[in-house]
Amino acid sequence: xxxxxxxxxxxxxxxxxxxxxxLKPLGLELxxxxxxxxxxxxxxADQKPFFWISARGRPAVAGAHVAFEAPSTEVVDAFHAAALxxxxxxxxxxxxREMYHPAYYGAYVLxxxxxxxxxxxxxxx
Numbered sequence: 001x002x003x004x005x006x007x008x009x010x011x012x013x014x015x016x017x018x019x020x021x022x023l024k025p026l027g028l029e030l031x032x033x034x035x036x037x038x039x040x041x042x043x044x045a046d047q048k049p050f051f052w053i054s055a056r057g058r059p060a061v062a063g064a065h066v067a068f069e070a071p072s073t074e075v076v077d078a079f080h081a082a083a084l085x086x087x088x089x090x091x092x093x094x095x096x097r098e099m100y101h102p103a104y105y106g107a108y109v110l111x112x113x114x115x116x117x118x119x120x121x122x123x124x125x
Contacts, residue, residue: 004040006052009113010060012037015053018112021086023051025078026068026119062114070119073105079119080107091116 009015016039020030023041031049032040037056040049051066070076077094084090092108106120 002050004050004052005066006054007064007066007111007113007115008060009053009055009111011112012039012053012055014112015055018083018086018088019051019053022079022083022088022109022111022117023068025075025082026070028068060113063116065116065118067106067118067120070121073121076105076107076119076121080109083109083111083117087112088117092118 007015016030019041023029027043028041028051029044030039031042031044031047034040038052038054041051042049068079070079073094080094088109088111091110092106094107095105097104097106101122103122103124104120106118108116108118111117
């Protein structure tokens with residue numbers, strides 16, 4: 001079982017601003033900044049960060065993929081719109097992805113460092 005994961009970012013403040021806005025439709029917030037250049041996002045009710053970003057003062061390694069579960073297709077759409085408004089590059093507009101399974105609805109963006117970030121809804125719609 002996955003407990004947490006993180007991305008190395010090239011510019012912490014830029015990425016913190018991006019993820020704060022992009023993850024807001026999913027109900028995720030910045031919960032902790034335990035050290036300069038490191039922050040953890042999660043559900044406020046849980047108070048347990050499970051998605052981390054950190055800057056190490058070197059170019060970030062890009063190409064990672066993370067998918068956040070959404071409670072509805074509308075939230076997937078809202079994530080995509082919020083991420084684009086926060087500066088993401090579109091990497092797959094919201095829609096069905098039946099190649100994965102008949103009830104897969106997702107949207108993809110590239111974050112400021114080129115990582116593929118997705119919101120996905122898995123139930124029948």
